[in-house]
Amino acid sequence: MLGRRGSGVSVNAGEITARQELSEVVREAFSSALGQSELSPVEYDDKATRRVTLTIIAFEYTTTTDWDVGVYVRGAIKATATRDADSYEGIYRVETEKHFFFEPSENDNQSMINEALNELLSKLVADKGLFLFLAGMVNADS
Numbered sequence: 001m002l003g004r005r006g007s008g009v010s011v012n013a014g015e016i017t018a019r020q021e022l023s024e025v026v027r028e029a030f031s032s033a034l035g036q037s038e039l040s041p042v043e044y045d046d047k048a049t050r051r052v053t054l055t056i057i058a059f060e061y062t063t064t065t066d067w068d069v070g071v072y073v074r075g076a077i078k079a080t081a082t083r084d085a086d087s088y089e090g091i092y093r094v095e096t097e098k099h100f101f102f103e104p105s106e107n108d109n110q111s112m113i114n115e116a117l118n119e120l121l122s123k124l125v126a127d128k129g130l131f132l133f134l135a136g137m138v139n140a141d142s
Helices: 022-036 106-125 128-134
Strands: 050-065 069-083 086-100
Touching: 022 050, 022 106, 022 128, 050 106, 050 128, 069 106, 069 128, 086 106, 086 128
Parallel strands: none
Antiparallel strands: 050 069, 069 086
């Protein structure tokens, strides 16, 4: 569950859930970006000298009610890459906020969540340092 619709205070407020596991969405987006950068994702191998671990720190939907309905989507992903004895780490965050006079519709909620997730994934795959590190072109301290 990502959050609850509306004020979120009522236990009767509708749950907001994802159609697909968030970890799968992140893995697919990152694998696709690896492929586009001429790096090849492979199945886990404990003997691999290069590895990336993606950790979803948070991805949540919250609301507040005052004179309007405030909707907030926050998320963070941590990437930890290792290559031999060297490592590279990046944290990517997104925080969006919209205000509505009335309860946001299902389409409004879906749009906000998708936009926030797309922005978060864009930040992850836009980290040139991460991809250069994985390709062996830079060290973590470069």
